[in-house]
Amino acid sequence: MSYDAIIIGAGLSGLAAGIRLAYFDKSVCILERHTTIGGLNSFYRLRGRNHDVGLHAMTNYAAPGTRTGPLSKLLRQLRLRWEDFSLSPQIESRVVFPGKTLRFNNEFAFFEQQVADQFPAQIDNFRRLTQRIDAFDELNLDQNEKALTARQVLGEHLGDPLLIDMLLCPLMFYGSATARDMDFNQFVIMFKSIFREGFARPFQGVRLILKNVVRKYKSLGGELRLRAGVKRIVTDGQHATGVVLEDGTELQAKQILTSAGYVETMQLLDNPPTDDTVPRDALQPGDVTFVETISVLDRMPADLGHSDTIVFYNDCPDFHYENPADPCDIRSGIICSPNNFQYPQPLTDGAIRITALANNRHWMQLTEDAYVAEKRRWYDRMVESAVRFMPDFRPHVIETDVFTPRTIRKFTGHVNGCVYGAPKKHLSGRTHLDNLFICGTDQGFLGIVGSMLSGISMANLHVLKQS
Amino acid sequence: MAPGEIRHAILDILSRIVPDEDLSNLNDSVPFRDQMELDSMDFLDIVMELRKRYRIQIPEEDYPNLISMQGTVSYLTPLMKDIPARA
Numbered sequence: 138m139s140y141d142a143i144i145i146g147a148g149l150s151g152l153a154a155g156i157r158l159a160y161f162d163k164s165v166c167i168l169e170r171h172t173t174i175g176g177l178n179s180f181y182r183l184r185g186r187n188h189d190v191g192l193h194a195m196t197n198y199a200a201p202g203t204r205t206g207p208l209s210k211l212l213r214q215l216r217l218r219w220e221d222f223s224l225s226p227q228i229e230s231r232v233v234f235p236g237k238t239l240r241f242n243n244e245f246a247f248f249e250q251q252v253a254d255q256f257p258a259q260i261d262n263f264r265r266l267t268q269r270i271d272a273f274d275e276l277n278l279d280q281n282e283k284a285l286t287a288r289q290v291l292g293e294h295l296g297d298p299l300l301i302d303m304l305l306c307p308l309m310f311y312g313s314a315t316a317r318d319m320d321f322n323q324f325v326i327m328f329k330s331i332f333r334e335g336f337a338r339p340f341q342g343v344r345l346i347l348k349n350v351v352r353k354y355k356s357l358g359g360e361l362r363l364r365a366g367v368k369r370i371v372t373d374g375q376h377a378t379g380v381v382l383e384d385g386t387e388l389q390a391k392q393i394l395t396s397a398g399y400v401e402t403m404q405l406l407d408n409p410p411t412d413d414t415v416p417r418d419a420l421q422p423g424d425v426t427f428v429e430t431i432s433v434l435d436r437m438p439a440d441l442g443h444s445d446t447i448v449f450y451n452d453c454p455d456f457h458y459e460n461p462a463d464p465c466d467i468r469s470g471i472i473c474s475p476n477n478f479q480y481p482q483p484l485t486d487g488a489i490r491i492t493a494l495a496n497n498r499h500w501m502q503l504t505e506d507a508y509v510a511e512k513r514r515w516y517d518r519m520v521e522s523a524v525r526f527m528p529d530f531r532p533h534v535i536e537t538d539v540f541t542p543r544t545i546r547k548f549t550g551h552v553n554g555c556v557y558g559a560p561k562k563h564l565s566g567r568t569h570l571d572n573l574f575i576c577g578t579d580q581g582f583l584g585i586v587g588s589m590l591s592g593i594s595m596a597n598l599h600v601l602k603q604s
Numbered sequence: 605m606a607p608g609e610i611r612h613a614i615l616d617i618l619s620r621i622v623p624d625e626d627l628s629n630l631n632d633s634v635p636f637r638d639q640m641e642l643d644s645m646d647f648l649d650i651v652m653e654l655r656k657r658y659r660i661q662i663p664e665e666d667y668p669n670l671i672s673m674q675g676t677v678s679y680l681t682p683l684m685k686d687i688p689a690r691a
Contacts, residue, residue: 161652202624204641213621214645597648 139389140164140360142600143380145367146396148176148549149585150577152350154394154592156215159357161601166388167359168380170366170550174351176396176577177549177556178585180344183538186486188431190540190548191556192343193447193473193490194336196311196327197586198226198243206334207586214593221349225478227336227446232303233526234451239303243335256300266294271333275325278564278594287324288317302456307331307449309458310471310492312583314423314557316459323562323581330584336446338478346585367397370405370573377573380405392600394566396577396592398422398551400559402568414569423555424460426542428495430516433536434487438474441528443489448472450526458494465515466494467522489530491523497542497553512539549578557583566595574599609689610677617653621646632673654680658687 142158144151147169158165173179177191199208201219212219232239237255241248249267253260269290287308291301305319308327313319319327339345355361366383370393379389395402400422403410410420438444451469458469471492476484503511516539520531542554551558562581566574574595582591605613611632618627618636625640636642650670654660660683662670669679 161656204622204624209624209641210643210645213623214649216620218623593645597645601652602648 138166139379140166141390142166142392142394143168143388143390144394144396144576145380145402146176146577147171147174147351147361147363148396148577148588149178149346149350150580150588150592151176151394151396152347152354152592153211153215153589154576154596155354155359155361156350156357157593157596158600159354159359160216163600163604165359166390167354167361168365168367168382168388169361169363170383171548172363174361174363175343175347175548177545178343178347178588179548180342180347184536186433186536187342187344188538189342189344189475190544192338192585193311193471193475193492194227194338194478195222195224195586196330196334196336196584198224198335198337207330207590208334211586211589211593215350215353215589217349217353222346223339223341224337225340225480227338228444228477228479230307230336230445230447230449232306232449234299234303234306234456235454237299237303241332241335243337245333248332252300256297259295259297259300262294262296263300266291269294270325270328273321273325275322275329276594278566278598285321286318287321290321290324299454302451302454304328305458306451306456306469307447309456310449312557313458314425314555314562314578315560316425320562322564323583326582326587330587336478338475340480340482340484342475343585350589367405369407370402372406372408372570375569375571377570392572392574394574394576394592394595394599396575398549398558398577399561399563399568399575399579400552401550402573402575410569419559419561419563421560422552423557423559424497424553425458425557426460426495426497426545426553426555427492428465428500428515428519428539428541429490429492430519431538431540432489432491432520432530432534434489434530434533435535436533437483437487438476438489438530440487441530441533443474443527443530444477445472445527446474446477448526450523452522452525461494461496464496464499464511465519467518469494470519470523472523472527487533489527491519493519493522495542497555500542501546501554508541508543512541515539551578566599605684605687605689607677607681610680610684611673613657613690614650614673614676614680617650617657620653621649630673632677635671636673637671650676657690658684660684660687
């Protein structure tokens with residue numbers, strides 16, 4: 138079989154790229170290793186209940202009918218309607234550090250006032266920082282890759298290290314593939330998507346979005362193959378000619394878009410890159426990842442007095458965003474309640490999800506028995522740490538689940554089970570091969586909206602504009 | 605297609621690309637960008653939709669002709685004169 142384009146991975150970036158190409162009459166095939174679509178943003182059913190894999194909240198919220206911004210842009214590009222995502226905005230979230238709390242919702246003025254109240258000496262600096270952020274074109278794909286880091290820029294503007302760490306905490310947790318610091322470009326993307334635009338969630342969770350996106354793709358004639366892992370990408374000099382699947386099937390394509398990850402894609406090449414063709418730092422896999430606990434409750438979190446959508450907490454003045462020495466770093470974390478959005482009606486079950494940084498090597502090397510025991514042990518420790526920042530829900534837990542770097546590797550294929558992929562991003566999507574392009578996490582736009590915009594931009598730039 | 609039909613076809617394309625815009629008061633002589641939120645991705649889509657629907661190829665150097673409705677219609681009139689209007 139021969140296609141105009143093959144897309145590796147049926148996550149949201151691959152599906153979005155597929156819609157663009159199929160809509161404009163390209164023959165396109167998406168290859169997915171897993172038995173289901175979604176990648177990191179998939180969903181599963183456990184003992185009669187639906188759970189999302191990665192989703193806490195969608196960022197980049199905009200009210201239906203909004204004419205600008207990433208969400209509006211992606212709906213237009215995919216010819217989808219606002220109802221296809223049916224987003225309910227968050228209630229309110231907070232960042233909690235010792236002695237300080239910053240609340241935020243989807244109105245930026247409210248957040249700015251919080252900064253003014255909590256850090257009165259910094260508010261003018263903060264306003265200058267936001268002007269700089271607003272003026273920055275984070276979607277410019279041709280920017281200098283050796284750009285500034287977030288801590289450099291924050292340090293230029295803000296005189297209080299606590300405020301710097303409180304701003305970085307949610308943005309790193311929700312999108313930094315690098316430890317301790319992040320590219321300023323990545324910081325701007327995350328700042329706008331979380332603080333400027335804000336959180337929302339579909340009542341039905343990520344499955345609604347996946348269902349509508351995959352339906353659109355198929356209705357346009359796009360082909361989707363599940364259980365179709367790519368074993369090898371076949372090359373001829375500077376050119377990729379096609380792929381060989383795990384079952385031996387050979388497929389040809391004029392262009393290949395890959396959302397498998399940069400490092401992971403390079404490992405698939407039949408002619409691996411040398412030090413001359415690919416800089417060594419690009420082949421460094423990610424190191425930062427998480428463990429997440431899910432607790433289903435016998436009542437709604439609001440009945441326990443917890444109405445926050447997301448709580449980002451840290452129990453010491455410095456925020457340590459890195460691969461921890463311990464199996465999990467329980468000093469900091471994220472508490473998410475899927476119930477606490479402004480839905481038209483309540484969800485069936487109350488639930489609390491708690492996420493903490495995790496040591497990927499520890500979780501990968503455990504034997505199956507030790508793994509099960511370790512999940513139980515760290516469930517207890519993570520929840521015990523988190524209830525310092527919310528009402529104690531432990532007497533009301535009726536069901537639990539835990540996912541780890543191993544789970545993330547299973548769903549995403551990412552080396553080390555790293556949610557946000559490799560530290561080095563490839564904004565232009567180009568590789569050393571002339572028709573192989575990166576989309577998704579390692580291209581550099583993160584989150585559900587970001588990943589779809591990544592697929593769209595790469596399909597536009599490298600396939601549609603060229604033909 | 606006659607110029608009136610081409611104008612209608614462009615409106616139809618715009619309504620697909622920017623469904624949240626009100627196109628009823630579009631001023632033909634004013635650039636699209638001054639009347640609605642239209643970025644470079646959307647401009648690419650006008651070109652792509654014309655290709656998809658009418659098999660018209662527009663080279664990149666001709667894109668400046670497409671900045672307003674008036675410019676677009678006069679640019680497309682010779683290219684689309686033999687194309688029948690869609691039902």
